[in-house]
Amino acid sequence: AQSVSQHNHHVILSEAASLELGCNYSYGxxxxxxxYVQYPGQHLQLLLxxxxxxxxxxxxxxxxxxxIKSKFxxxxxxxxVQWSDTAEYFCxxxxxxxxxxxxxxxxxxxxxP
Amino acid sequence: xxxxxxxxTHLIKTRGQQVTLRCSPKSGHDTVSWYQQALGQGPQxxxxxxxxxxxxxxxxxxxxxxxxxxxxxxxxNVNALLLGDSALYLCASSLEGGATSTDTQYFGPGTRLxxx
Numbered sequence: 001a002q003s004v005s006q007h008n009h010h011v012i013l014s015e016a017a018s019l020e021l022g023c024n025y026s027y028g029x030x031x032x033x034x035x036y037v038q039y040p041g042q043h044l045q046l047l048l049x050x051x052x053x054x055x056x057x058x059x060x061x062x063x064x065x066x067x068i069k070s071k072f073x074x075x076x077x078x079x080x081v082q083w084s085d086t087a088e089y090f091c092x093x094x095x096x097x098x099x100x101x102x103x104x105x106x107x108x109x110x111x112x113p
Numbered sequence: 114x115x116x117x118x119x120x121x122t123h124l125i126k127t128r129g130q131q132v133t134l135r136c137s138p139k140s141g142h143d144t145v146s147w148y149q150q151a152l153g154q155g156p157q158x159x160x161x162x163x164x165x166x167x168x169x170x171x172x173x174x175x176x177x178x179x180x181x182x183x184x185x186x187x188x189x190n191v192n193a194l195l196l197g198d199s200a201l202y203l204c205a206s207s208l209e210g211g212a213t214s215t216d217t218q219y220f221g222p223g224t225r226l227x228x229x
Contacts (some may be wrong), residue, residue, distance in 0.1 A: 004155075006155075019209065034217075036220075040220070043117075043203075043204065043220050043221060043222040043223065044156070044205075044220035045220075046217055046219075049217065051191055090155050090156070092155075096169065099144065099146070099161070099170070099218065100146070100150075100158050100161065100169055101146075101156070101158060101205075101218060102158070103148075103155030103156045103157070104155050105153070105154055105155050106153075106154070106155050
């Protein structure tokens with residue numbers, strides 16, 4: 001069965017710092033990967049997704065993620081964070097044929113002005 | 114275009130009681146999935162409904178059951194509530210694309226259930 005690991009549970013950055021959040025998945029076959037964000041008091045929103053093709057995926061709000069098959073990784077990056085990026089970030093992978101998402105435990109990001 | 118809506122927003126129950134949570138999918142979507150998000154954890158898949166039938170289930174006991182209506186809305190029922198059932202319950206909707214559907218899931222705001 002698929003599993004997803006996010007090793008950074010809490011990250012604190014200053015504005016303009018660069019961000020990289022780690023995500024590793026376990027299943028080595030065809031994999032579909034996602035990053036979702038949950039801003040304080042809001043619902044989960046899709047940041048970006050990878051199904052196939054270019055392993056560098058660009059999402060909304062300046063986020064991008066790189067799929068590295070050999071490392072089973074799908075790390076999220078942003079070159080310069082803003083205070084408004086304060087949120088919880090979840091990496092997820094699809095399992096099986098019926099659109100079942102397996103989530104990591106999440107990374108809580110706090111950006112200080 | 115209405116997004117995914119859930120009701121109620123918050124709910125407080127006592128152990129042993131039963132609860133029903135409701136979800137209306139995003140306009141045009143026909144598949145509803147339910148997730149449980151305990152405090153400090155990522156969402157965990159409970160089950161998924163398509164064409165009014167449960168077609169996939171996560172590692173949750175039979176106390177968790179659901180239903181999908183002809184208008185694609187869905188209910189999640191939990192019987193014999195335990196303290197450990199306290200969590201945020203999320204509904205997600207998507208558009209079925211066949212046996213290997215990978216359509217994006219859109220999440221609702223969730224229902225916060227507290228069991229005392």
